[in-house]
Amino acid sequence: MGKIKKTKKFAAMKRMISLKDSRIKPEQREIKKKKKDANHQEIQIVEAPQYSSALFLKYNTQLGPPFRILIDTNFVNFCIRNKIDVIQGMMDCLYAKCFPYVTDCVLGELEKLGTKYRIALKVVKDPRFERLPCMHKGTYADDCLVQRVTQHKCYIVATCDKDLQRRIRKIPGVPVMYIKDHRCTIERLPDAFGAPKV
Template identity: 70%
Template sequence: MGKAKKTRKFAQVKRMISAKDARVKKKDKEKKQEVAKKDKEGQIRHAPQTSSALFFQYNTQLGPPFHILIDTNFINFSIQNKLDVMQSMMDCLYAKCIPYITDCVMAELEKLGPKFRVALRIAKDPRFQRLPCMHKGTYADDCLVNRVTEHKCYIVATCDRDLKRRIRKIPGVPIMYITQHRYSIERMPDAYGAPRI
């Protein structure tokens, strides 16, 4: 009699429960239900108070003189398009405009270095009002969004897509931007620079 050949058995793995097994799903459901119960018990929901000045998405309390919060890139794009900030704002809104610059925006301009010294000189114009910042950090976008959510009296002047997207989520805040070598404004139907629908 010949010797019996021993063949190796490949891919021997312990049997595992599949992800679709009913026993696994039961445990997951129970865990999720427990977490949901805890959240419901310990959570008080607050709906933010909406302003009485809002008529649909338009803020009816905005009127001359307009208070305009300026972002860093708005000044840079104004210089590139050879636009005088004060004059172009007044041409866009047909009214007196008071531009405001926060400490965060000034810090951002100073950080940009000598390449943007013209923008910094424009920002230091005495006609521009300075707003002091009490928060930590110098990220201007967060600062502007916080200020606008607290006080709905501002128009935000920016060319930054991300900041525009964030501000569009806040009702009643118009956005001024540069298009076709002039200032335009959105969410403000009375303005001259507003795009016609």
């Protein structure tokens, strides 16, 4: 004999005690009415953030050579793993001069990772990389990079971290550089050589 299959009831809800039930106290029986604000009749003004006039949809028209590139910790690690010279790889991608920038948070994060990442730390301490001082608390590099990019739209962010890429894509006018197929690739910069063909 086969078992009878029981199907679940569609849109079944939890049973609730009605307000007329004897178990409910009289104070709880009253349905609370929402108070209307006096300002409800007035027109509400919502301030929208003002975007730069340099933005054309999601592209930043003012970005041009020489490019300023903010580098994340994992981008340096991936460059070493794929045997790519960081500055040369960026220049091959953009066909222009690049200035790599490293924040104090990124440097601190690399120092925390220990001896395993000492080569990446040595690469970042190269005099060709410019240091940017951080004034905020903590050493979480992702928040630091996102904050810096929202304030100044003159940077390209170089990262291979998927979560950070997702956060930066929400900010209009900021291109993201990452490593794909053993070379640097960039998105949101259509003029670049390394931009993926659509």
